[in-house]
Every structure is written in structure tokens, then in C-alpha cells.
Amino acid sequence: MLASWRRLSPMARREALEAYLALSPWLFGFVVFTAIPIGVSIFLSFTQWTIVEQPTWIGADNYVRMFTRDPLFWQALKVTGLFVLISLPLKLVLGLALALLLNNRLPGMNFFRTVFYIPAVISGVAVSLMWMWLLQPDTGVVNTLLDAVGVKGPNWFWDKDWALPSVALMSVWKVGGSAIIYLAGLQNIPAQLYEAAEIDGAGKWGRFWRITIPLLTPTIFFQLIIEMIDSFKIFTEAFVITQGGPLKSTYFYMLYFYEEAFRNFNMGYASALALFLTLIILATTIFINYTSKRWVYYESE
Amino acid sequence: MWYRSRKISLVLFALLMLIPFGAVTLAQDVVTIEWWTVNSEEYSEEVQRALVEQFNAEHPNIQVNITVLPESGFTERMTATLGAGSGAPDVAFFWDNNWFPQALDLTSYIEADPDLDPSMYFEGFWNTRAVWQDKVVGLPLGVGANFVMYNKDVFDEMGVAYPSPDWTTEDYIATATALTDPDQRRWGGDRPRGPFRAIWRNYGAFPYSDDSTTIDGYLNSDAAVASYTWLWDLVASGATPTPADIEILGTEGTGPIDLFLAGRLAMATLNQGHMLTAIESGVNFGIVPEPQVVGNERYVNAFSLTASIWAGTAHPAEAYEWLSYWVGPEGQRFLMDNGHLFPSLPDVLADHANADKDYVQAFFAVLELRQVAEWVNAHPCNGTVLRAAVDAWDLVNLGEIGRDDIKATLDSLVDPAQQALDECVARLGA
Structure with a gap:
């Protein structure tokens, strides 16, 4: 490294120094708030630590x-995995569908774009409380409407079979945030491609599959990664509404982590849980990234 | 000349060196004690600041610096500072048992204090909130307890006799059923907020053995089955709101006070704070302890807050001076007279403005019962085991199992609960 530094011209050295100087606030923040905590967390995962006493090394x-020896870990992992499998495809597909609708050139479209984006900026706790009311089995809006058309609604959050789908439904409601990103991707697709395809006789469906989807794959790829991470980190809904129940059907991984860390003060074990989740997310991201070579198309290719 | 100037320089140097010592001596005359507290219904920020002012005026050598934190952030901030080993306040609430290792042992200070004696406090609260592992880790501030509040007007309307303090668990279900009126969307009573609280204890049920080794024969004992069966009967009676109703219609996590005030619940398990709210709302109510099981010892779910001195304080004597003032007779009387505190000192509590009211007398009687906290505080793995065994609670509450399935359900939870107990005992001790 020193040799390569010496090979640089004085001007290049000055530029490099300036670059590092400009980067230093970020580097400082990264080291202090990310790298060191990760390092400490890795160390703590090999200890037993109750916060107020010294950590004890337990290998x-x-x-x-x-x-x-921990059935709750497997339960939390299973529930979280199921949630990812249910909510992730729903969010991706419905986000895209909403973006396609919002991409129409109709009067007042900006209003609808704003309306659909609002759920993405509302506090998770407020949203959770609102959904508790909407899905209340006896007096909630949803079951009242279902009742009006002769359908007996389920007990939603208070039913072991419906609690997880209810949380998934809630997360889908916030799809407006991802729709805006899809919308940006859609608007980056050159209009002349559609015009050329139309001249060639391609129908709406054909244009969608042969132009929209391929050129939107970088956005879909980005959304897939972000939404996947977001789904693994599901917490607020369970914390506010179900507390992991009933019958641990919404006992998400992050809720288990929270209870171990901040209720049981079992920081060593909580660190191990956090690291394992990080590894799962990392492995899934690497896998998606690896497969992306086969299905993500960039304009430059 | 040279000698003279050197002499002057030395004198000047010596004087300069004395300045900081002089400053330190002056500073040591007044010791500042950092005190972290919270704003609550029982003692508002204003009242606590007035108490500090009074103390500071009476103790010119000690100045208490009050920091009022939001209740929601207090735990996180205390945990972080205690974990960091620096920056913790000299005096504060140590309301989490996990913090006790960092509390100063007050035994020698109390022994040397002619004005403070453990016997001044309610014995149950002293045992559960002041003593930990044979050390005195703090003093209990205030008292609270759960009891059943009943709406006398609803009882009168339905022609049901008021419950008596010696009522039983069967009486509870029968009374709740008689008071339920679907037309008025009114329930007779509510459900316990968790297993192995007062009513489970009244049945003689404990989640595991007293030496923290065995689940089998405890979690699934006859007493545990009887208490879960009682819950099953209560749920099946239809006389109580479902968990969904409570979560939606109740706005407080501490008990369904709003449903009670609205007349939607004829009886509800509430606490002394709710009692004050009911008085303000003009509800005509009475109080009885949670129902008993004839022939068994009776328990109460009672609570108090431990106020402690941080073991790392630089001024333990002055910190004790403030702590014993705040949580001693003088401070608790001040907080009772100027706020809404129910003191943990029976002699002070006896002077409460409403002490002659029947419901306050009933509350005082509840305070004398044996406390659930005795077991909970002595068994750090209680919460971990209950978390592993929560399925039985859910199944009964949701009506997912039959009455005869309770024993089998509890049997099925023995293994996971034992696993949780073993892991926890290895970590936290028995």
C-alpha cells in the first residue's frame, strides 16, 4: 500500500488525502456506531451478560x-420464516400492481400517489392500533362488513390460525412506499420502446412482459432485498398487538430477541440471536444477488 | 536580589498551588446528590420538586439535583448507565430486580440510623422490595395492590348482594354470571391477567418446586389444574370480556378501568390508582380482595417501588440522608398529603385523608395479605418458565380446549418449561 502511495504524483496524493478527509465523518460514524458495536456483539455472543454485571465467557x-435446547428459538424462526414467505411475494406483487395503476396519466394522480404513500410514513404503533380496531372480531369494521354480506369473519389477531395472516395483511397495507419506488423505475423506462413495440404489433400484455418487467428488474431486485430484510425484522406489530400470541403463532424472531435482551437482560444470548439473524439475512442476500445475474437486466447490457 | 526574587516566586507558587485545594474544600462543604425519578399519578414532578426544595432548605450541606424522566425511558436509561458503570444517579428507583447487584447495601446505614427502622414499613413490602439476597438494597416507596372493585349501582339494579371479603372463586363466577346483561352490553367481571398470580396462589398452585429444580408435579399439579379449570369455567360462563374485547375497549394495560367506569364491567380487578380515578368519577363502588379458596392461604398481587443508592456513588452518607428522607416518614407523608401516594409506612398511611372510607379500609386490609411477589422475587426464573408455559393460558382463554383436556395440556408443557427452567437456573441461579 505504501509503495502504491509513493507511486502517486503529488497532485494525486493531495486528491486522495482530500477524499479521505471528506470521507472521514462517515468513516468515523461507521467505526463508532457500526463496526465497533458489531465487534462487541460478536464478543458478547460468546458470553453470559446481564448488563449490570461483568460478562462471563462461556464459549x-x-x-x-x-x-x-431452545424450542422458542425454533418457534420464532419458523414463524418469521413463514411471515417472510407470505408477506414478501404479496408486497412485491401488490406494490408493482399499485405502481402500474399510479403510473397512468389521469387527472388527480398526484393526489392518489400521496394517499397511497401515507401508510409508509405513519408510525408503526399507530398503524398497529388502527388495525387492532379494524380487525376486532365483534365490532371491527372488517368483520362488520363481512357480516353485512353474510360472511362470518375470523377472530383475526385473536385466532392462532389467523394471527399471522393478519400481521401479513397489515404489512401489505403499507405497500405504498414500495409502489413509489416501482413508480420511479417505471418512469425511467423509455417511452419509445413501448411505441416501437406497439408499431410491431405487441399488445398490452406483451409490452408488459417483454418491456416493463425486464427493464424493471433492477428495481424489483432492489425491492426484493429491502423488503426481505424488512420482513425478517418484523417486530412492532407483534409487540403492540399480539405479544407473540396466541399460542406463539406470531412469536417473531425480533420479539424473542427483544424479550431476551431487554426483559430478561440476557444480552449474551440476545447477541447470539442477533448475529444468527444477520447471517440468515446475509446468506439470503448473497443468494438473491447470485441469482440476479440470470434475471436482472440493466439498460447498459 | 536573585535570592529575594526566588523567594517571592516560591511564595507565589505556593499560593497558586493552594487555590485549587481551597476551591475543593469549599466545594466539599456542599455535596450534590443526583436523583433520578419519574413523573407519576402518585407524585407529580411539581410535588417532588417541592419535596427537594424542602430537603435542600433543611440540609444546607446537601443539595439534591432532581432529574425527572419519562417513565417509558427510565428503565432503558438506568440499565444503560448501570451497565456502563458510570454516570448512574446517586439515588433512584431500582424497580428492576436485575439492577439490585448495583445497589448499595443499606444494612449498616439503617443500623446506625436512630430515625429509621425496618419495622416501620409494611412487613410484606419490606420483605419483597427492600431485602434481596439477605441485603437491604433499598427502601420501599408507596404501596399498591390488586383487588376487585365492584359497582354498587349495578349490583343494586340487578338485585345481587355485594360480595363479602371472604368470598370464594366459585362465588366470583356465580356473581359475575348474575350481573352479566348482554342487552346492555355489560359483563359481570373480568379475567385474571395471567396465570400464577393471586388466584393461582390461592389454589396453592406454583409453577415449579421451591428449590427451582422441578416442573413436573407443580405446573401440572392438582392445584394448577383446579385453577386453570376455574379459569375455564369463568371463560365458558360468558360473563367476562374476551382478550380481544379487553385489548380494544380497554385503554390501560394495568386493568380495565375505563370499562368499569363506563358501567360495562360490574366487577374488575384494579388497583389503588384506579380507585382514586373512580372516586374522582363519582362511581359508587366497593372493594374486596380477589376471591379465596376455602382452607388455603390467601394471596394478593401487591407492589411497591424500591428506591436505592447506586453502589458507585461517591457520597453514600449524603445519598442515604436523602433516600431516608424521601422514602422515610417525612417524605412519604409529604407525597401523601400533596400528591396521591399511599405510603408504605402503616403509621403514616393511617393518617390518609380518606382513611375512614370503607373502600380505603378494604384496601388497607388487602395490604396485609401474603404477597405473590414473595415467590416471584425469590425465583428469578419465574417469568422465563411462564413464557414457556403460556400455551395453556392461551388455549383456555381462546376456548380451544375442553374442560377435561386441561391436565393433558399442562402435562404437555412440562418438558419445555423444565428446559426453560434448567437454562435459566444455570444462568441466574435458583
């Missing part, structure tokens, strides 16, 4: 417990 026992 890999937290990880051994996680995989061999």
Missing part, C-alpha cells in the same frame, strides 16, 4: 443452546 454455549 459457544449460547449457540449450542440455540440449536439444541
